[in-house]
Amino acid sequence: MKKILVQLDSDLQPSVFDRVVAIDAGADDVFAYGNVQPDQVEGLVHGAIFTRGPKDLKNTAVFIGGRDVDAGQKLLDRVTKTFFGPIRVSSMIDCNGSNTTAAAAVLAAGRHVDLSKATVVVFGGTGPVGQRVSELVASSGGTVRITSRDLERAEEVANVLREHVKGDGKIEAHETASRSGKLAALKGVQVVFAAGAAGARFLTEKEWSGIEGFRVAVDLNAVPPTGLEGIDLQDKGQERHGVICYGALGVGGLKMKIHRTAIGRMFETNDRVYDVRAIFELGRELGV
Numbered sequence: 001m002k003k004i005l006v007q008l009d010s011d012l013q014p015s016v017f018d019r020v021v022a023i024d025a026g027a028d029d030v031f032a033y034g035n036v037q038p039d040q041v042e043g044l045v046h047g048a049i050f051t052r053g054p055k056d057l058k059n060t061a062v063f064i065g066g067r068d069v070d071a072g073q074k075l076l077d078r079v080t081k082t083f084f085g086p087i088r089v090s091s092m093i094d095c096n097g098s099n100t101t102a103a104a105a106v107l108a109a110g111r112h113v114d115l116s117k118a119t120v121v122v123f124g125g126t127g128p129v130g131q132r133v134s135e136l137v138a139s140s141g142g143t144v145r146i147t148s149r150d151l152e153r154a155e156e157v158a159n160v161l162r163e164h165v166k167g168d169g170k171i172e173a174h175e176t177a178s179r180s181g182k183l184a185a186l187k188g189v190q191v192v193f194a195a196g197a198a199g200a201r202f203l204t205e206k207e208w209s210g211i212e213g214f215r216v217a218v219d220l221n222a223v224p225p226t227g228l229e230g231i232d233l234q235d236k237g238q239e240r241h242g243v244i245c246y247g248a249l250g251v252g253g254l255k256m257k258i259h260r261t262a263i264g265r266m267f268e269t270n271d272r273v274y275d276v277r278a279i280f281e282l283g284r285e286l287g288v
């Protein structure tokens with residue numbers, strides 16, 4: 001029986017990237033829908049769950065994408081609400097690659113530092129990737145400093161995460177538009193994630209190489225300039241100025257492995273839900 005992935009995307013045009021990865025990961029066909037609204041989900045999911053017998057439902061799965069993480073979460077909630085008893089299919093959410101990228105980034109940093117005891121700065125912490133990185137670190141018990149050029153925006157995201165994250169992790173909001181704000185965010189930090197938009201440079205090499213106690217830098221910006229000057233896109237555990245560095249391509253391999261494996265695993269059973277935590281656990285299980 002053919003493996004069909006139903007791609008529900010909140011963007012007008014469903015992501016080509018997500019479709020290519022799906023095919024490479026073993027889907028025989030991808031039915032991609034764009035501009036999907038929550039009230040349209042039930043009908044689309046009915047089409048997926050009522051067409052094959054319960055034993056064959058593992059050959060159908062749902063993938064949720066799109067730039068807007070909140071819109072994606074609403075779609076996932078509607079998808080899982082539509083299921084009942086054994087009449088369900090596996091599903092995964094990875095809006096703009098945020099969950100797989102954040103999982104790969106946090107797993108990379110966690111190889112070198114115990115994140116449950118670390119103080120971590122997330123530059124660009126209000127974006128999809130930064131929010132997921134913050135959530136994963138806070139869930140592990142670490143202290144997370146979410147930064148934005150705008151303190152109110154950082155606080156909004158921090159408040160949402162505080163409600164959402166169970167665990168002992170402390171979540172702080174910082175602005176980085178001013179030099180004093182940036183210095184306050186970096187005080188006593190062991191790990192920095194740079195998750196800003198393309199072109200956003202947060203620190204010069206001189207600034208970050210002088211931070212006392214700084215152990216790991218993960219720069220997710222694949223489009224030059226990097227968020228932290230001096231980090232190479234290919235860095236994968238490279239030591240620079242006593243700091244272990246990862247660049248976007250250094251993390252990207254692991255991200256892709258997690259993404260492909262999750263797609264493949266969805267077709268093994270009809271009841272998996274790959275949200276950010278499950279995707280992180282999958283990355284951990286892959287031993288990387």
Ligand SMILES: NC(=O)c1ccc[n+]([C@@H]2O[C@H](COP(=O)([O-])OP(=O)(O)OC[C@H]3O[C@@H](n4cnc5c(N)ncnc54)[C@H](OP(=O)(O)O)[C@@H]3O)[C@@H](O)[C@H]2O)c1
Pocket residue numbers: 096097098101124125126127128129130147148149150153154194195196197198199200201220221222223248249251252255
């Ligand atoms: N390596 C990989 O496999 C991989 C996969 C996916 C994404 N990525 C990369 O990960 C990064 C984060 O992705 P995303 O989708 O979360 O990014 P995003 O939403 O485009 O941007 C993240 C945050 O950057 C801040 N920002 C925007 N312009 C800025 C500027 N000029 N200076 C300083 N801050 C600025 C914004 O925060 P405020 O407005 O609140 O300041 C924004 O919320 C991107 O560089 C993306 O290319 C890498």
